Amino acid sequence: xxxxxxxxxxxxxxxxxxxxxxxxxxxxxxxxxxxxxxxxxxxxxxxxxxxxxxxxxxxxxxxxxxxxxxxxxxxxxxxxxxxxxxxxxxxxxxxxxxxxxxxxxxxxxxxxxxxxxxxxxxxxxxxxxxxxxxxxxxxxxxxxxxxxxxxxxxxxxxxxxxxxxxxxxxxxxxxxxxxxxxxxxxxxxxxxxxxxxxxxxxxxxxxxxxxxxxxxxxxxxxxxxxxxxxxxxxxxxxxxxxxxxxxxxxxxxxxxxxxxxxxxxxxxxxxxxxxxxxxxxxxxxxxxxxxxxxxxxxxxxxxxxxxxxxxxxxxxxxxxxxxxxxxxxxxxxxxxxxxxxxxxxxxxxxxxxxxxxxxxxxxxxxxxxxxxxxxxxxxxxxxxxxxxxxxxxxxxxxxxxxxxxxxxxxxxxxxxxxxxxxxxxxxxxxxxxxxxxxxxxxxxxxxxxxxxxxxxxxxxxxxxxxxxxxxxxxxxxxx
Numbered sequence: 001x002x003x004x005x006x007x008x009x010x011x012x013x014x015x016x017x018x019x020x021x022x023x024x025x026x027x028x029x030x031x032x033x034x035x036x037x038x039x040x041x042x043x044x045x046x047x048x049x050x051x052x053x054x055x056x057x058x059x060x061x062x063x064x065x066x067x068x069x070x071x072x073x074x075x076x077x078x079x080x081x082x083x084x085x086x087x088x089x090x091x092x093x094x095x096x097x098x099x100x101x102x103x104x105x106x107x108x109x110x111x112x113x114x115x116x117x118x119x120x121x122x123x124x125x126x127x128x129x130x131x132x133x134x135x136x137x138x139x140x141x142x143x144x145x146x147x148x149x150x151x152x153x154x155x156x157x158x159x160x161x162x163x164x165x166x167x168x169x170x171x172x173x174x175x176x177x178x179x180x181x182x183x184x185x186x187x188x189x190x191x192x193x194x195x196x197x198x199x200x201x202x203x204x205x206x207x208x209x210x211x212x213x214x215x216x217x218x219x220x221x222x223x224x225x226x227x228x229x230x231x232x233x234x235x236x237x238x239x240x241x242x243x244x245x246x247x248x249x250x251x252x253x254x255x256x257x258x259x260x261x262x263x264x265x266x267x268x269x270x271x272x273x274x275x276x277x278x279x280x281x282x283x284x285x286x287x288x289x290x291x292x293x294x295x296x297x298x299x300x301x302x303x304x305x306x307x308x309x310x311x312x313x314x315x316x317x318x319x320x321x322x323x324x325x326x327x328x329x330x331x332x333x334x335x336x337x338x339x340x341x342x343x344x345x346x347x348x349x350x351x352x353x354x355x356x357x358x359x360x361x362x363x364x365x366x367x368x369x370x371x372x373x374x375x376x377x378x379x380x381x382x383x384x385x386x387x388x389x390x391x392x393x394x395x396x397x398x399x400x401x402x403x404x405x406x407x408x409x410x411x412x413x414x415x416x417x418x419x420x421x422x423x424x425x426x427x428x429x430x431x432x433x434x435x436x437x438x439x440x441x442x443x444x445x446x447x448x449x450x451x452x453x454x455x456x457x458x459x460x461x462x463x464x465x466x467x468x469x470x471x472x473x474x475x476x477x478x479x
Contacts, residue, residue: 006047009116013056020155023302023463024056030309030456034316037450040441042425043320043418050312052122053414054183054305058156058297061180064190066163069226072263073190074160077291078150080105083160093144094176096121097158100147110143119145119157121179128175142176155298159184185297185304186220188290193225193260222259222290229262229270229279259286302464310457317450320419321442327402327423328436334398342394343387399427 010028017025031051038044062070071083074097082097082105096113100106113121121143129136159180162173181187225241241258261283270276403423410416422439429440 004046006049006052010049010051013051017056021302023460023467024305027305027309027460030453030460031312033449034309034313034453037446037453038316038418040446041316041321041324042422042440043316045421050309054308055119055157055185056305058186058301059159059180059184060156060186060188060294060297061159061161061184062188062190063161063177063180064163064188064224064226065192068163068190068192069263070160070163070188070190072265073188073226073261074158076263076265077152077158078148079152080148080150082146082148092162093142094162094180095160096143096145097153097160098145098147099153099155100149102147103149105149106147108145108147110139110141110145112145113143114139121176124176124179127179142173156294184220185300186222186293188222188224190224190226193228222293224259224261224290227262228260228283259290261287261290303461306457306460306464309460310454313450313454313457317447317454320415320422321439323419324422324426324439325437327406327419328426328439330405331395331399331402331423332436334401335395338394338398339391342390396427399423403427 010032014025014028017028028051031049035044035049035051038050039046062074064070074083075081078097083095093110096119098119110121113119114123114125116122124143125136125139127136128139128142135142161177161180241260262279270279403420406416406420406423410419426440
């Protein structure tokens with residue numbers, strides 16, 4: 001039985017995946033085991049989980065500048081007029097589009113996304129609040145959910161974004177845009193082919209292009225020149241593409257392909273049949289490639305999520321735990337230094353007092369000479385206890401100074417919060433008296449369990465390969 005709201009959500013997620021994709025339901029169980037390791041080490045609380053930080057359905061994000069034809073593209077892809085269109089900005093919210101069985105589309109508030117781990121914006125209000133204080137509670141001002149009865153939506157999620165202008169975006173909007181680019185399986189970046197103006201779009205290109213070039217998943221970004229039909233009057237689509245390539249090169253993108261498309265329903269009439277045929281052929285080829293990439297996501301998703309299991313495990317083992325050990329080393333170093341200074345001062349002060357008064361008769365401490373043996377023992381024990389308390393207090397003081405440093409100068413985002421939380425757990429644990437290399441909960445057994453979880457990702461990939469490949473060419477599974 002689920003004990004927390006997060007566990008209940010994961011339970012429902014697993015139940016759904018068991019029907020929709022059993023192999024991914026198995027991955028959920030591995031994520032739960034990874035959660036247990038992270039919680040034992042203090043990097044995660046009971047209300048958190050790796051399983052709720054990823055998108056379990058393929059996500060296609062549509063980003064781009066104002067009037068670039070994003071909504072028109074989505075409407076044609078869905079076969080319905082779901083999104084409003086226009087030459088000016090018609091919607092200032094991020095719209096998550098999901099399949100719904102009702103014939104009529106439904107529009108739901110942003111809260112529906114913020115509270116459901118199956119969608120890519122689960123608990124996004126907390127991230128917005130951390131980046132823009134006071135904006136987290138205004139989640140409905142930034143997000144909305146729409147359902148649509150379109151077969152192409154089954155098993156995937158689309159995200160339509162408001163027109164992007166980096167100069168005018170609020171911090172919360174930039175944060176959501178970065179969040180979308182990080183979690184999406186495919187990012188369609190739309191530009192209006194009529195306006196290749198790199199000088200006026202420097203910041204926008206920087207955010208949508210330059211910041212994505214060095215990403216490991218940079219191949220998921222498709223750059224699309226929409227409304228290419230508007231070049232037909234001059235019959236110069238190649239020159240338009242070249243102008244955009246120069247604009248992109250200024251942002252560091254020197255390789256890659258532009259997809260040239262336009263909407264048949266919104267296109268201006270083309271009188272020359274030869275030009276029309278040439279434009280249609282190129283449009284159909286590029287549009288077909290874009291749709292093919294979207295359809296491929298059903299396969300890519302399983303590999304992506306399995307890869308995230310391995311990445312999360314390695315990140316915990318190879319990044320967070322070493323950083324926690326480094327923080328403990330700094331703590332122990334500061335504690336030794338602080339205790340050394342304080343106890344040296346006590347010893348010097350006691351020695352000075354002893355030498356300046358008749359407190360010693362040989363090896364006899366004269367202030368205690370008249371006390372009964374039992375009282376002498378009690379007094380000596382009290383001194384030891386007081387010194388022990390002082391020692392522990394100074395260690396705690398040193399540890400708190402390191403915690404403040406982590407909170408002030410540490411990593412931004414979730415990694416910084418997790419590291420601080422784990423370090424604070426170490427301050428409160430008996431393990432604080434062990435060596436710096438042995439944080440609370442970290443043992444040979446825990447390390448072997450984590451290594452096993454990371455290795456399990458390879459086994460899961462092999463199972464996926466068995467579904468899609470046959471190296472021997474036979475119709476039976478490879479042995």
